[in-house]
Amino acid sequence: MVLKNIKYAVKNIPKKRVTRLCPEVESPLSDRFRGLQILDKSKCIGCGICANTCPNNAIKIVKAPIAPGSSKQRWFPEIDIGHCLFCGLCIDQCPKGALSSGKEYTKGMVKWAHKDLLMTPEKLAREVDIKEGDEK
C-alpha cells in the first residue's frame, strides 16, 4: 500500500501542478465575478437607494470630497465590507449606474481591524490605493 502511494506520487512529479497558493496566486475570475464595489463619483447623486437596498445594512451615506483635493463635498456611499455579502443588490438598484463590481477580493480587503474594513468613498472610487490599505 505504502509503495503504491510512493509510486503514484513519483509518477505525478513531472505533471503540471493543479493547486495554487492562495492568496499569493490569484484565481482566474469570470466576467460576472462580484468583488469590491467601484464607485463612479461623477454619476452618484447621493440618493441613498443603495443603502436602503442593502440587506445587511452595510452601506452608510457619508460626506466626502467630490474629487481628490477638492474642498467641495457631497454625499456618497461608504461600505462596511465586513458586513457585505457581495450580493450586488446595491449595484442593481443604483438609478445612476454609479456602482459596479471590481475584481478585488483579497488584496486590500483582508484586514485585522474592523475599522480598516470600512471602504470610504475615496477607496470605492479608487482614489487611494486599496491594496496598500491603511493599517498602522
Ligand code: SF4
Ligand atoms: S451609488 Fe447610486 S444608489 Fe448609491 S447613493 Fe449614489 S446614486 Fe444613489
Ligand code: SF4
Ligand atoms: S453587495 Fe449586497 S451586501 Fe454588499 S453592500 Fe451591496 S447590497 Fe449590501
